[in-house]
Amino acid sequence: MARRAEFQGEQFEKGLGIRREVLGGAYVDKSVDAATDVTAPLQKLVTEWCWGEIWSRPGLDRRTRSFLNLAMLTALNRPHEIKLHVRGALNNGVTREEIGEVVLQAAIYCGVPAALDTLRVVTETYAQIDAEAQSR
Structure with missing residues (x-):
């Protein structure tokens, strides 16, 4: 999978891993791969913050x-x-x-x-x- 340049970094990779584990790799890869100039910023935000920050917190399983x-x-x-x-x-x-x-x-x-x-x-x-x- 060729990834957009903005889809890099530790927080993005952390979120991408959790997102794949929960939602399934095929769905997540399709969403990320289909990102356009319009949708890429939201994909980045969701992956880094929703999945990489919030879903990784230890307070809730x-x-x-x-x-x-x-x-x-x-x-x-x-x-x-x-x-x-x-x-x-x-x-x-x-x-x-x-x-x-x-x-x-x-x-x-x-x-x-x-x-x-x-x-x-x-x-x-x-x-x-x-x-x-x-x-x-």
Whole structure:
């Protein structure tokens, strides 16, 4: 993978490693490789600060961070990110049953419509994951 010049440095590499572990290498590499002059600054920011700084902090483990992300993304009604973070949560050891509990908890505090949208995305993501597993 030929990487853009601005995608270098210790913090970027640290974040890239964590991001790959949580979200999967194929997804992350596709995002980074597809960066343009317009999108590269945000890719750099997200990789260095979100993943390299925040996700690497010792105060919370990755499972807990995944629980929080799913709840916050439900509150924000961000289906694309929910789909991505459902996969990440599973990679971090969160079970499907626990994800269901997060959605129920969010339904009370964020609203039923947000939880219904999230549950729709979760169900679609599970179906994609199961189909991918069967095709291997």
